[in-house]
Amino acid sequence: MDKDNNLVKKSMIKVFKKNIGMVILLAFAVLGAVITSLIPPHILRYIIDNMLAQNSHSSNNNKLLALAFAYMGALLFIGVFEFLKEVILTILGQKITKEIRYDMMGKLENINTLFFSSNGSGAIVSRFTNDVDAINSLFTDGIIGMMVDCFKIIGIVISIWMFSSSLGIITLLLLPIIYGITRFFQGRMLKAQIQNRVLVGRVNNHISESLKNIQMIKSYSKEEYMEKNYTNYLLDNYKTIEKVNFYDSIYSPIVQITKAIIIGFIVVLSSKELNYLGISPGMVAASIELISNLFSPIDNLGMELQNIQRAISGIYRVNDFYNEPEDGIKDNSLIVGDIMKSDKDVMLAFNNVFFKYEEDDYVLKNINLDIKKNEKVAFIGRTGVGKTTLFKLVMGLIKPSSGSITINGVDVYDVPNSKKRKIFGYVDQGISIINGTVAEQISLKDNSIKREDIENAVDFVGLKEYVESLENGLDTIVVHDSLFSQGQKQLLAIARAIVLNPPILLLDEITSNLDSITEERIVSVLKKASYSHTILSISHRLSSMVVSDRVVILENGSIKNVGSPEELLEMDDWYKSHIELEKLTWG
Incomplete structure (x- = not known):
C-alpha cells in the first residue's frame, strides 16, 4: 500500500x-x-x-x-x-x-489490532x-x-x-451587509438543525432501548417513567423543530424585503429628478437583475464555508x-505444514513476554511457559489479570511489548493472518452469525474448505441430526439467530474452529452462559477434541472444563503458580479455596 x-x-x-x-x-x-x-x-x-x-x-x-x-x-x-x-x-x-x-x-x-482496543466499532x-x-x-x-x-x-x-462606478461602489458596500444577514440566519438554522439531530437520535435511542428492555420495564412497572422521559424528549425535539421552521420561514421574507429596499434605492437614485447614478433605464433594469442575482451566490457561500x-x-x-x-510485514512464504512438522517436545513457548497497552502499566509481565504437544493447559485468575490478552498474543493478533511467543520455534506474530486458521481454532462465549447458509457459518465462505470437512465438523460436535432436519440441511439460509439455541450456537462455534483441524484450540469462557445440561454436552465434545489437539482454556468454573494436565494461575499480570490440579490443591491456598467455593455454589 x-x-x-x-x-x-x-x-x-x-x-x-x-x-x-x-x-x-x-x-x-x-x-x-x-x-x-x-x-x-x-x-x-x-x-x-x-x-x-x-x-x-x-x-x-x-x-x-x-x-x-x-x-x-x-x-x-x-x-x-x-x-x-x-x-x-x-x-x-x-x-x-x-x-x-x-x-x-x-x-x-x-x-494493528491495538487500534480496536481504544476505538469502538461505531x-x-x-x-x-x-x-x-x-x-x-x-x-x-x-x-x-x-x-x-x-x-x-x-x-x-x-x-x-x-x-456606473457609483453603483459599483454601492454594490461593494452591499456585499458585507447581504453576507452578514445570510450568515446570521444560516448560523442559527445550522445550530438548531444540529440540536434537532441530537434530539432525534435521543428519541430513536429511547424507542430502541424501550423495545429491547420491554420485559424488564413491565416487570418493574416502569411504563410511566419511560413514557414521561419519551414525552420530554419529544417536547425538546418539537422546540428545536419550531426554531428551524421559524428561521427558515423568516429568512426568505427578510431577503426579499432587503432586495426590494436595495432595488427601490437604486431606482430612486436613477430617477430623472435625482439622476445621481447617471445611467439609462436599460442599465437600471440590468443592474436590478444583477443585484437580484447577487443574493444567490452569497447565500451559497455561507453553506459552502460550513x-x-x-x-x-x-x-x-x-x-x-x-x-x-500497521502490523509488521508477514512472511507469506511460511508453510503451515513446515511449521507444524517438528519432533520437539515443546510446541508453544512463552519467552520473557511483557505486554502493555500504549502508555498503561504492564498487563502481562515476565511470562515464561513451555506447552507440549497435545497438552491441556487451563489459565485461571481474577478478572482483569490478562487472560484474554494472553490469548490474543498467542494468536499473533497483537505483538508483545518485549519477548516472544513461538510455535515450534516460529514467532506466532510472523505467521500471516491468512494461515492462522490452520494453526489456531478460537472459541469464545458467543458466535457471530453471518449472512449465508449453515455451511457458510462454519466455513466463513472460505472456498478452500471442502464440503466434506464441514460435514465432518458438524458431525463431530453433534449437530448432524439437527442440521439434517432443517429444510435444506447445510444449505439452509440462516436468516436470524433463532434458528439455533444458545447451546447449538456454541457447538456451531466449535465446528467453525475445528473445521480445518488446527493443532491448537483456544477456549475462552465458552460455557459461562449455558445451563448445566448444555454445558455437559459442550464439555463432552471438547473432551473428544482433546485427544488430538493442544488445548488452552480460560474458565472460572474449573470443573466444567476439559480435564487439564496443568493449571496456570495468573496474578497481577504474572504467573503466580503452575502445576497439575492435584499439585495446586496441595500448594496453592487461592486455588484450593476457589475449588471449594465452586463446589458449594454448584454442588
Missing part, C-alpha cells in the same frame, strides 16, 4: 489523473456557467435602451424577437452548464469517495461514512461551488461597475486513521 500519509490528497490526485477528460469538461462547464450567467442582464439592457425606448419599426420588431430568443437561449445555456457542472461534480465526488473508502478498507485489513464506522461523506461535500458543495460563486460575484460587480469546515475535520480524522500503525 502507498504510504503517502495524506490519503485524501492521494485519492483526489489518482481520480483526477484517471479522469483528466472529465476534469477538463468540468472546467469548461464552470467557465460557461459563470459567463452565461452575466449575459441575460446585458441583453435586457440593450433591449430597453436600443429597442423599447425607440419608435417601433418592423426591422426593430424582428431584431427584438431575435434578442428575446437570445435572452431565452442564454437562460437555457445557464441551465445546461449548471446541470453539466453538477453531474460531473457528483460523478467525480463519488469516484473520490470510492477511492478513499477502498484505501481505508485496505488500511483496516493491515492496521467510531470506526463513522470514519468510513460520516467523515468520508463530509470530504465528498468538500468537492461537490465546497471548493468548486465557492469558486463558481466567487467568480459570479466578481462578474456581477464588474458588470455593474461598467454601468461544508468546507466540516470537510476539513473529516480530512483530519481520515488521515489520522490512515496514519495508524
Whole structure:
C-alpha cells in the first residue's frame, strides 16, 4: 500500500489523473456557467435602451424577437452548464469517495489490532461514512461551488461597475451587509438543525432501548417513567423543530424585503429628478437583475464555508486513521505444514513476554511457559489479570511489548493472518452469525474448505441430526439467530474452529452462559477434541472444563503458580479455596 500519509490528497490526485477528460469538461462547464450567467442582464439592457425606448419599426420588431430568443437561449445555456457542472461534480465526488473508502478498507485489513482496543466499532464506522461523506461535500458543495460563486460575484460587480462606478461602489458596500444577514440566519438554522439531530437520535435511542428492555420495564412497572422521559424528549425535539421552521420561514421574507429596499434605492437614485447614478433605464433594469442575482451566490457561500469546515475535520480524522500503525510485514512464504512438522517436545513457548497497552502499566509481565504437544493447559485468575490478552498474543493478533511467543520455534506474530486458521481454532462465549447458509457459518465462505470437512465438523460436535432436519440441511439460509439455541450456537462455534483441524484450540469462557445440561454436552465434545489437539482454556468454573494436565494461575499480570490440579490443591491456598467455593455454589 502507498504510504503517502495524506490519503485524501492521494485519492483526489489518482481520480483526477484517471479522469483528466472529465476534469477538463468540468472546467469548461464552470467557465460557461459563470459567463452565461452575466449575459441575460446585458441583453435586457440593450433591449430597453436600443429597442423599447425607440419608435417601433418592423426591422426593430424582428431584431427584438431575435434578442428575446437570445435572452431565452442564454437562460437555457445557464441551465445546461449548471446541470453539466453538477453531474460531473457528483460523478467525480463519488469516484473520490470510492477511492478513499477502498484505501481505508485496505488500511483496516493491515492496521494493528491495538487500534480496536481504544476505538469502538461505531467510531470506526463513522470514519468510513460520516467523515468520508463530509470530504465528498468538500468537492461537490465546497471548493468548486465557492469558486463558481466567487467568480459570479466578481462578474456581477464588474458588470455593474461598467454601468456606473457609483453603483459599483454601492454594490461593494452591499456585499458585507447581504453576507452578514445570510450568515446570521444560516448560523442559527445550522445550530438548531444540529440540536434537532441530537434530539432525534435521543428519541430513536429511547424507542430502541424501550423495545429491547420491554420485559424488564413491565416487570418493574416502569411504563410511566419511560413514557414521561419519551414525552420530554419529544417536547425538546418539537422546540428545536419550531426554531428551524421559524428561521427558515423568516429568512426568505427578510431577503426579499432587503432586495426590494436595495432595488427601490437604486431606482430612486436613477430617477430623472435625482439622476445621481447617471445611467439609462436599460442599465437600471440590468443592474436590478444583477443585484437580484447577487443574493444567490452569497447565500451559497455561507453553506459552502460550513461544508468546507466540516470537510476539513473529516480530512483530519481520515488521515489520522490512515496514519495508524500497521502490523509488521508477514512472511507469506511460511508453510503451515513446515511449521507444524517438528519432533520437539515443546510446541508453544512463552519467552520473557511483557505486554502493555500504549502508555498503561504492564498487563502481562515476565511470562515464561513451555506447552507440549497435545497438552491441556487451563489459565485461571481474577478478572482483569490478562487472560484474554494472553490469548490474543498467542494468536499473533497483537505483538508483545518485549519477548516472544513461538510455535515450534516460529514467532506466532510472523505467521500471516491468512494461515492462522490452520494453526489456531478460537472459541469464545458467543458466535457471530453471518449472512449465508449453515455451511457458510462454519466455513466463513472460505472456498478452500471442502464440503466434506464441514460435514465432518458438524458431525463431530453433534449437530448432524439437527442440521439434517432443517429444510435444506447445510444449505439452509440462516436468516436470524433463532434458528439455533444458545447451546447449538456454541457447538456451531466449535465446528467453525475445528473445521480445518488446527493443532491448537483456544477456549475462552465458552460455557459461562449455558445451563448445566448444555454445558455437559459442550464439555463432552471438547473432551473428544482433546485427544488430538493442544488445548488452552480460560474458565472460572474449573470443573466444567476439559480435564487439564496443568493449571496456570495468573496474578497481577504474572504467573503466580503452575502445576497439575492435584499439585495446586496441595500448594496453592487461592486455588484450593476457589475449588471449594465452586463446589458449594454448584454442588
